Amino acid sequence: MDIGAPLKDLGVVNVKDLIARLTTLTEEDWTGNTMRQDILASEAHSATDNIVMKTEWHPSASNSNLQHFEDLVYVWAKSKGHDPEKFLPIAREDTDFWPIYTMPEWLKFKDVLEPVIQQAIAPLRTPRGVISRLALVRLKGGGQIAPHVDGHAMATRAHRIHVSLSSTPTVEYKIDGRKFTMEMGHAYDFNNRVRHSVRNKGRNARINLFVDYYPDRGLIINNPLNVSHPVHVTPTPRIQ
Template identity: 60%
Template sequence: MDFGAPIRDLGPVDIAPLQQLIEGLPEEAWTRNTLRQEILSNDVHSVSQNILFKTEWHSSAHGSKLSYFEDLVWIWCKQKGFDPSGFMPIAKEETDIWPVYTFPDWLAYKEVLEPIVQQVIRPLRTETGVVTRLALVRLPAGAHIPPHIDGQVMATRAHRIHVPVSLSPSVEYKIDGRKITMVPGRAYDFNNRVRHSVRNKGRRPRVNLFVDYYPNPGVAVIDPLAAAMKPVYAPPTPLQRLI
């Protein structure tokens, strides 16, 4: 979201439980699910590694002509040789822009993450607001995400909030041509509607928590014909709110 400035500090966040959790994660936690890098994001983000908990999606954002996110995940799993049941979304929320899906990994991380997410969105919270994307994102040492502008439609309405989790003094952020510093334990509203880039010049990975928050969604209008149809390969995701 473009809020008229490159970045703004939303205040402190208690990340100690999350830091402890991340320190104990096996490498496989970061490399197991590459759905975001391979399908959901543009090429500039392919160097990052993610633990994905929530994302928005619509068929118009994907070139496969698939109508249902469940089918997209199912086909991707089959191509990778994975059991689809471990990757299928477990909840769906309708918004006036795109549906939002929650993934199974949320259940394993919920106890630690839910209080942190609530702290992060508190300055922006509304009665109808929706967390539209949630992920832990690791940028390996030496990796570079080149200058770009987030172009998806939700980026015009949702706040992209970064919470640095790792101490990474050698990470260089640039937003609208300006160098920006973000420190662990604070939440930052990050203007992703202007050109921005990041380079990890250090020897250790950088880990940030990404929280996208859509504070003022309109009324979701559901096409009755589309609602009557179902995915071809997988059961439809239940409509419910988990975060």
């Protein structure tokens, strides 16, 4: 979302328990699921390792010609030699724009993430707001994300919040031509609708929590004539 400024500090968030959980993660936890790099994000984000817990999706976001996110995940998993059941979404929330899918990884982090999310979105909270994307994102030492503008449709509507989970003062964010750093334990409203890049000039990995917050899920009207279902699996259960 274009927030009218490159970056806004939303304040301090208690990330102690979440950081403790991160120390237990293995390299396989970070690199074993490349779904975001392969089918969800732009090429600019290929430099990062991701643990995706929520994502919005619509057929227009993919050139696969698949009409259901479940089928997209199924086909991707099969192409990688994975068991699709381990990667399929576990819940779906509808909005007036795109549906939002909760991924299996959410269950592994829910207990430590929910308090962090509630603190991070507190300055922006609205009665009908919803989390549209949620991911832990790691940029290794020496890595960089090339200059880009987030072009997916929800980027125009949702706040992109970064919660900094690592003390990496050598990580430089360049947003709309200006340079910034982030402090560990702070949440930031990040303007991803202007040109931005990230460069990790240090040796230690930068780890951030991404929280996309859609302020108003709108009026949801389901078309009773739409009886289409995924081809390969059963539809994801809907939650209100």
